[in-house]
Amino acid sequence: MSEKNQGSKLEALVSLCKRRGFIFQASEIYGGLNGFWDYGPLGAELKRNIKDAWWRTMVRERDDVVGLDSAIIQHPRTWEASGHLEGFTDPMVDCRACKKRYRADQLCEELGLKLEFETGSNAEKKLKLPDGAKCPACGSKDITAPRAFNLMFKTFVGPQEDTSTVAYLRPETAQGIFAQYNNVLACSRQKVPFGIAQIGKAFRNEINPRNYTFRSREFEQMELEFFVKPGTDAEWHEYWVAERLQWYQRIGLPEGRLHRYVYGKDELAHYASACVDVLYDFPFGTQELEGIAARGDFDLGRHQQFSGKSMEYFDQDTKEKFVPHVVEPSAGTDRIALALLCEAFHEEWVPTSDVAGSQPIPVDYAQPMPPGCETRTVLRFAPCIAPIKVAVFPLLKNKPELVSKARGLYDALRKRWSAFWDVAGAIGRRYRRQDEAGTPFGITVDFQTLADDTVTLRARDSMQQIRLPIADVAAKLAEAIET
RNA sequence: GCGAGCGUAGCUCAGUGGUAGAGCGCGACCUUGCCAAGGUCGAUGUCGAGGGUUCAAAUCCCUUCGCUCGCUCCA
Numbered sequence: 001m002s003e004k005n006q007g008s009k010l011e012a013l014v015s016l017c018k019r020r021g022f023i024f025q026a027s028e029i030y031g032g033l034n035g036f037w038d039y040g041p042l043g044a045e046l047k048r049n050i051k052d053a054w055w056r057t058m059v060r061e062r063d064d065v066v067g068l069d070s071a072i073i074q075h076p077r078t079w080e081a082s083g084h085l086e087g088f089t090d091p092m093v094d095c096r097a098c099k100k101r102y103r104a105d106q107l108c109e110e111l112g113l114k115l116e117f118e119t120g121s122n123a124e125k126k127l128k129l130p131d132g133a134k135c136p137a138c139g140s141k142d143i144t145a146p147r148a149f150n151l152m153f154k155t156f157v158g159p160q161e162d163t164s165t166v167a168y169l170r171p172e173t174a175q176g177i178f179a180q181y182n183n184v185l186a187c188s189r190q191k192v193p194f195g196i197a198q199i200g201k202a203f204r205n206e207i208n209p210r211n212y213t214f215r216s217r218e219f220e221q222m223e224l225e226f227f228v229k230p231g232t233d234a235e236w237h238e239y240w241v242a243e244r245l246q247w248y249q250r251i252g253l254p255e256g257r258l259h260r261y262v263y264g265k266d267e268l269a270h271y272a273s274a275c276v277d278v279l280y281d282f283p284f285g286t287q288e289l290e291g292i293a294a295r296g297d298f299d300l301g302r303h304q305q306f307s308g309k310s311m312e313y314f315d316q317d318t319k320e321k322f323v324p325h326v327v328e329p330s331a332g333t334d335r336i337a338l339a340l341l342c343e344a345f346h347e348e349w350v351p352t353s354d355v356a357g358s359q360p361i362p363v364d365y366a367q368p369m370p371p372g373c374e375t376r377t378v379l380r381f382a383p384c385i386a387p388i389k390v391a392v393f394p395l396l397k398n399k400p401e402l403v404s405k406a407r408g409l410y411d412a413l414r415k416r417w418s419a420f421w422d423v424a425g426a427i428g429r430r431y432r433r434q435d436e437a438g439t440p441f442g443i444t445v446d447f448q449t450l451a452d453d454t455v456t457l458r459a460r461d462s463m464q465q466i467r468l469p470i471a472d473v474a475a476k477l478a479e480a481i482e483t
Numbered sequence: 484g485c486g487a488g489c490g491u492a493g494c495u496c497a498g499u500g501g502u503a504g505a506g507c508g509c510g511a512c513c514u515u516g517c518c519a520a521g522g523u524c525g526a527u528g529u530c531g532a533g534g535g536u537u538c539a540a541a542u543c544c545c546u547u548c549g550c551u552c553g554c555u556c557c558a
Contacts, residue, residue: 011551019494019508025549031531032549084558151558171558207484207556215557269558288557350518374519395516424510428518435518444517456517463518 010283013345014212016377020436022046022341022387023213035209035217042437043337045387045418047220050251050336051199053384054222057247058197065195065224066188070176072201073157073167081306082175082299084152084168153203153217169203174328176200177225178299181311192313192324193236195226199333211284213334220333227324229315230297236327237274237294244278244290244329251336252382253343257281261288271298278331280339289339290331297323344379344438350463360463379438380461383481388439389417390477393430395446397423406445409455409470413443416474417481435460441477 017023021040027033039047059067079085153169156162170176177184177196184196199222209215228236241260248258263275275293279286300311300323312321348360351373360376383389390413394406403423413419420439422430431442442458449455449470457476458465468476 015494028531028549030548034549151556204558210551210557376519393517398513398515426515426518426520428520430519431517432519442518446516458517465517 009345010212010342012347012377013283013341016345016379016436017043017341035206035215037213037216037334039337042387046340046381046385047333047337049385049387050333050340051220051222053251054247054331054333055197055199057250058195058222058224062195064190064193065197065226066184066190068177068180068184068196068198069200070173070180070198072170072203073155074170074176074179076167077306078175078179078303079152079168079171081302082178083302084171084175085150151205151207153205170200171204172202172330173198173200173221173223174225174299174330177223178303178326179307181225181227181300181303182309185313192315193226193228193232195224197222197224199223211282211287213338214282214284214287216334219335221330222333223328223330225299226327226329227300227313228327230322230325233273233294233296233325233327237276237292240327240329241276241278241292244292244331248278248280248289248336250382251340251385253280253339257343259286269293269295269298271296280335280342282339282342287335288332289335290329292327292329295326295328297325299326300324340381340385341379344381346378346380348376348378349373350376376432376435378435378460381438381440383440384483386438386440387418388420388434388437389481390441390443391420391422391430391434391439393422393427393442393444395427395444401450402445402447405449406443409443409445409473413474413477417477431458431463440480443473 014023020042022043024038024040025032026036026038055067059065076085152171155167155169156165157167158165177198181196184190188194200220201218202221203218206215206217209217224240226236226240245255245258245260249255257280259279259281261277261279263272263277268275273294273296275291277288278290278292280289303309304311304323311323313324314321347363349363349370350360360378363375379386381387392406392410392413394402396402407421410419410421420434420437422433424430427444434442438460440460442460444456444458446456448467453470454467455470455473456465456467457473
């Protein structure tokens with residue numbers, strides 16, 4: 001598909017997400033707020049399903065991982081220890097002549113110079129460019145003073161606003177895990193190797209949020225910190241990369257559009273021994289869903305240093321004492337939600353006024369629509385992550401016996417799955433509405449149901465119907481949804 | 484943050500100084516035996532927001548917010 005078509009595909013998806021209630025712009029009634037998004041009824045279900053799938057795979061189905069839900073606001077020292085307070089500050093300069101922008105430190109490095117501090121008694125140190133600094137592009141010396149960008153959201157604990165009460169909204173959930181490492185270890189009876197998993201909101205004051213929800217200022221992370229014996233980092237890192245790639249395929253992202261980016265030695269943070277990003281082919285480019293990093297003992301070591309509390313682990317078998325090394329698979333829930341939406345979104349040509357069972361064909365954007373066809377928009381979510389699993393319809397709403405029979409089935413199914421009830425309009429319209437919501441199954445109660453207790457089960461992707469006894473419905477759905 | 488473009492109904496968009504529109508969608512009712520069907524009726528809205536010019540502003544000017552693209556950034 002051409003770049004233009006990719007762009008219009010994303011536009012069509014954005015429009016559908018609003019129309020059907022997946023994603024809304026945050027604070028829209030006040031003109032919106034850059035970098036923030038709200039999830040509507042279907043989006044909330046979708047995200048919940050992603051998080052449930054992750055938690056099930058990473059925590060419940062494993063013996064060696066336990067969960068945590070730590071506070072968004074941690075002691076400010078946390079961010080000194082983690083390096084975020086310093087490392088998140090990228091001083092930037094602009095060339096007034098040619099309008100290019102640079103990171104001040106990178107600009108200086110390029111010119112073989114060093115960034116300097118303003119002389120003065122200001123409590124906050126101000127950076128300044130050294131003499132001789134010039135724009136590498138146009139050579140102009142008319143460059144703005146470095147401006148500091150702290151990418152952490154700042155707030156105050158308690159009603160007093162001064163430097164003693166400054167706190168930050170966490171830029172990642174990981175540090176809450178490291179800070180509670182000792183407590184979790186003590187209560188969970190886990191032994192190294194073991195992991196602590198957490199799902200939660202994180203906040204970054206991104207310079208320029210872009211690409212729909214891809215880079216947001218408030219977002220949700222799903223992070224595992226997996227603690228291993230020093231020296232076993234590499235094998236565990238490899239293990240988790242493979243595990244995670246498998247998980248993405250299970251929730252419906254095909255292998256062909258997933259990629260791994262292996263960091264070169266020169267790209268790694270100084271304490272890291274390996275890092276692999278899991279990438280997905282978004283319409284706007286191939287971008288990260290998750291980073292899996294082998295971080296050594298950097299995090300626990302730093303917290304040990306800053307808190308004065310020992311983070312050492314005593315291995316009963318070998319009688320060794322060590323600070324565990326950590327392997328960190330860190331995924332972005334909102335990015336995964338966006339990837340699933342992009343992957344699921346399809347437009348198809350379907351013959352009009354045809355009987356049930358007509359086969360849809362994928363839209364060929366290079367061709368005009370064949371005569372006698374119309375476009376069907378369908379979200380082909382994997383059943384396990386579809387916001388609504390099944391919709392139940394009485395064939396006609398003005399026949400009370402159909403309505404009450406269908407309602408009974410709906411009430412039974414909704415106890416187990418998220419289900420949808422719709423009596424309004426023609427049956428075909430109701431099917432198509434569910435196609436746009438990504439609902440994999442539609443069940444219709446008709447007059448034959450009243451006679452023999454069978455219903456039709458219509459599949460979203462093929463538009464095919466089968467007839468089966470009501471007694472078999474739950475098993476049939478479970479087969480598709482719960483595998 | 485810089486540059487360019489854009490912002491009108493839920494969605495897609497028309498409307499260049501003079502009574503805010505279309506298609507689709509949405510709601511109610513009727514009809515209707517399985518793929519966006521037909522009929523009748525209905526609601527769509529501070530034309531992104533604020534200010535200015537004008538007898539008169541969706542339209543012209545300024546500011547601001549948001550979106551898109553490019554630059555930059557992505558620890």
